[in-house]
Amino acid sequence: MILNTTHFNSEHKQLIADLVGSEFSLVQKLKMNGVGSKRMIIDEVSPNMKSIMNVVSDINYGNIELRPKGILIMINQGLKNFTWIIPYYQLVIYKTNGSSIHAQGRFVHFRDNKTFKENKKFFDKLLDEKVKYDMAYSMPQ
Structure with a gap:
């Protein structure tokens, strides 16, 4: 689900x-060494997300925030902000020339550059959180 979060909305x-x-609470954020990624360049998105990207040749930026049961991907389009909500059970991550996040029939591909390399620890933390979530709801053997 993608929401326009440019302005505060309590329903959102x-x-x-x-x-x-x-x-996460402040204490949890400190224990986890932060829950947000640095700004990354978006290389490509799925066709059904083209409408929230910059039309002109501007660079599209996005960042990721961890939540207890999923992630939020914040995308900036000029002065507008969009948030893509992805629960962990729908999240799929591919590591190909950067990183590609897939869910709900959509995807976002982040460019493999300096800012992406700075987020390596964040992606490790994201994968650890996803594994914890999957283990908590796994089928008993």
Whole structure:
């Protein structure tokens, strides 16, 4: 689900909390060494997300925020902000010339450059959180 989060909307905040959980507390954020990635360049998106990308040749930026039951991908289009809400059970990550995040029939591909390399620890943390979530809801043997 993609929301226009340019302006504060309490309904959006509640919807995000229902889908991926509310924000981590300050203590949890400190224990995890932060829950947000640095800004990354978006190389490519799926055709059904082209409408939220810059039409002119501007660079598209995005960043990721961890939540207890999923992630939020924030995409900037000029002065507008869009948030893509992805629960962990829908999240698929591919590492090909950067990183590609797939869910809900959509994808975002982040460019492999200096800012992406700075986010390596963040992606490791993201994968650890996804594994914890998957283990908590795995089928018993």
